[in-house]
Amino acid sequence: MTLKIFGKLTDIFKNSQYDLDTENINNVSDLKNLLYEKFPALKELTFLIVVNGVKAEDEQSISGDAEIALLPPYSGG
Template sequence: MHNTIHIKAFGMVAERIGLAELVIDHSGNSSELLEVLLVKFPVLKSVKFSLAINKKLVSGNQEIPSGAEIALLPPFSGG
């Protein structure tokens, strides 16, 4: 059985890729995951979004632990 990760997409990110949830083969780290997502969903190249691992925003390249919760988040707006 392959080691997979579950990803949830929110807001306009989900709208653009046409999915709110997806499962892909585990990529190891956040940079590899982003590469896989951009190949699978080229529309993401023109969308600003953040990546979160276990509810923490990713800055730079981070390892993705087994069983991690991954989220693709649209830009935040505050008020």
């Protein structure tokens, strides 16, 4: 699974993409827990997880071919 990383989150990942083993990931909550384990600095930040172009809630399932993006909060008008 490849994550697309945006905004200030690229500072943590050191890249705009990150490849992740999907073996233990069934839903968004599993993904968050794995990311928090690998990148503890994420716990201090607010970010959205978008799955296939839609903001995802923790219980949403994730398939191995899903398009996943991590987005920092946005503002504008």
